[in-house]
Amino acid sequence: MAIFWRLLTFLRPYRAGVVWSLLLATAAMVMTVAIPYLTGRAIDQVRSGHKHELFVLGVAVAVAGLLRLALTVARRLVAGQVSLGVEYDLRARLYGHLLEQELAFFDRQQTGQLMSRATVDLSSVRFFLGYGLVFLIQSALTILLASAAMIYVDPLLALMALAPVPFVVATATRFGRRSRPAMQAVQQRIAEVSADVEENISGVRVVKAFAAEERQLARFTGSVDRVFDQAMVSTRLQAFYNPFIGFLPQVGLAAILFFGGRRVIDGTLTTGQFTAFYTYLLMLLGPMRMLGMGLGLAQRATASGARLFEILDRDPRIVAPAHPVALPAGNGHIELHGVTLQYEGTTTPALREVTLDVPAGRTLAVVGATGSGKTALVQLIGRLYDVTAGEVLVDGADVRDLDPAELRGAIAMVNDDPFLFSASVAENIAYAHAGATMDEIRRAAERAQAAGFIEALPDGYDTRVGERGLTLSGGQRQRIAIARAFLADPRVLILDDATSSVDASTEQAIKAALREVMAGRTTIVIAHRLSTIALADEIVVLEDGAVAAHGTHDELLHLSPLYREIVEKGLPDQVFLTRKPVEREVAGL
Numbered sequence: 001m002a003i004f005w006r007l008l009t010f011l012r013p014y015r016a017g018v019v020w021s022l023l024l025a026t027a028a029m030v031m032t033v034a035i036p037y038l039t040g041r042a043i044d045q046v047r048s049g050h051k052h053e054l055f056v057l058g059v060a061v062a063v064a065g066l067l068r069l070a071l072t073v074a075r076r077l078v079a080g081q082v083s084l085g086v087e088y089d090l091r092a093r094l095y096g097h098l099l100e101q102e103l104a105f106f107d108r109q110q111t112g113q114l115m116s117r118a119t120v121d122l123s124s125v126r127f128f129l130g131y132g133l134v135f136l137i138q139s140a141l142t143i144l145l146a147s148a149a150m151i152y153v154d155p156l157l158a159l160m161a162l163a164p165v166p167f168v169v170a171t172a173t174r175f176g177r178r179s180r181p182a183m184q185a186v187q188q189r190i191a192e193v194s195a196d197v198e199e200n201i202s203g204v205r206v207v208k209a210f211a212a213e214e215r216q217l218a219r220f221t222g223s224v225d226r227v228f229d230q231a232m233v234s235t236r237l238q239a240f241y242n243p244f245i246g247f248l249p250q251v252g253l254a255a256i257l258f259f260g261g262r263r264v265i266d267g268t269l270t271t272g273q274f275t276a277f278y279t280y281l282l283m284l285l286g287p288m289r290m291l292g293m294g295l296g297l298a299q300r301a302t303a304s305g306a307r308l309f310e311i312l313d314r315d316p317r318i319v320a321p322a323h324p325v326a327l328p329a330g331n332g333h334i335e336l337h338g339v340t341l342q343y344e345g346t347t348t349p350a351l352r353e354v355t356l357d358v359p360a361g362r363t364l365a366v367v368g369a370t371g372s373g374k375t376a377l378v379q380l381i382g383r384l385y386d387v388t389a390g391e392v393l394v395d396g397a398d399v400r401d402l403d404p405a406e407l408r409g410a411i412a413m414v415n416d417d418p419f420l421f422s423a424s425v426a427e428n429i430a431y432a433h434a435g436a437t438m439d440e441i442r443r444a445a446e447r448a449q450a451a452g453f454i455e456a457l458p459d460g461y462d463t464r465v466g467e468r469g470l471t472l473s474g475g476q477r478q479r480i481a482i483a484r485a486f487l488a489d490p491r492v493l494i495l496d497d498a499t500s501s502v503d504a505s506t507e508q509a510i511k512a513a514l515r516e517v518m519a520g521r522t523t524i525v526i527a528h529r530l531s532t533i534a535l536a537d538e539i540v541v542l543e544d545g546a547v548a549a550h551g552t553h554d555e556l557l558h559l560s561p562l563y564r565e566i567v568e569k570g571l572p573d574q575v576f577l578t579r580k581p582v583e584r585e586v587a588g589l
């Protein structure tokens, strides 16, 4: 119930619309109630042969009908606006809130689940708030007005006719109680199906590569079956309760036909009154059914609301401090003091007591076996995760004291698998600097050794790259990411150099681009090959999240057996493809 009241708060900005909706609904109801009354009177005029009065009443029925039409159209327009407004607000709030969450939140969420909440759940809430609520109130109002009219015509008969109403209310309440959990389970299972669809489409390359379509389909069919089974539980409840709610008032109808008919025969009730009375009772049937439907919508919206609030109530864990300090002037001096990082839900830390000092402008290569904590380390600099212990300083300021937006504005990351948005190449390059001019974009692309292939694309810089930029090769995407970093002009550059899939000349181009972008900035590079290590001033070797060794290449070759082993066996060295003397030297050529 608390969730239901909270849902109503979404209507607050639309108070005027809701009030108008209700006023229009009430006026339409008055017209609806007036029609049987006028019809009853008209029938009495037929019996007494008053042609003029009959004409007037006929016109009055037509006018009431027209007014009702106009009022209903107006109400639907207003309600539609409210509904879409609520949808707009909710979408913006939900999306904004999701974007505020820290990375760790997304590590544990299935994309499809989140998407289902943002679509299926959101639309059931907005549909209820926009239309369902008015349905409910309108039905209740019709029942009240028709009851009042019936009591006015004949209190005793009215009592008889209305006797089933308490049973209707009791049945509807019971229906609500049984239906809500069933509905919530349906929503949950629909979300699971969405998650399955999302995973299958995102991972379609793996599915195809392993010819796993049949297996995936079987799994998917399983999820769909689960939705079907649970929806059937819900449907069975509805199949019984809804008609039952509609049936109860019909018991009243039979009683009215019998007792009311007798009173007409006795002459204590006119035929017109009897007709009006009977029509009122017929009028009750619709709203009673609508009441059931409205309650169904309310159940669904409450179930969906609970799922939306789960997200909306989650406070982001990495936020700007109340009084952030400004990022001190500097050129990207990075310090880690006794840093330990343990990801949520894991038992062993990904980083243990790491202490590092990277002076401004220097290049540090991070090497280590897979899972040794290289990515974990670089993610801490932009505060994508919070340390479990210790501190990370950028130009002397603890990253937790800074506004994350300012901090991240000073850092650029070039991943091994850069993500490109479905937009033009130019827009993708300008992602870090939305106001960049075409000239700046071109210059960045040139420096990133990307201009050549971009100009060869069908529409040059205006070429749209598909979702995830799949129309471009890995090496091309990486150079676009480097161009992005140029435009961002960061103090600190973070690189992951896993360019193992590119050919020799691309590798050369990337190395040249990297050397250009690294100049004059602090760079931390996760190195997977000797040629990248050659770009670094110093190297840190990670082993199980701890610093195993730290020094220059030569020092480490003497001091660290682990480094020697990594150099000898671990790095997919392609240094023979490069021509830079320094790299040949490093590789011992």
Ligand SMILES: Nc1ncnc2c1ncn2[C@@H]1O[C@H](COP(=O)(O)OP(=O)(O)OP(=O)(O)O)[C@@H](O)[C@H]1O
Pocket (backbone or CB within 6 Å): 107, 343, 344, 346, 350, 368, 369, 370, 371, 372, 373, 374, 375, 376, 377
């Ligand atoms: N988001 C996460 N949540 C929980 N554990 C994680 C998360 N990311 C990484 N880990 C774990 O933390 C450890 C360090 O991972 P990290 O990604 O830093 O390794 P890495 O050295 O970059 O490996 P690779 O070279 O394969 O990319 C691993 O044991 C990994 O399983």
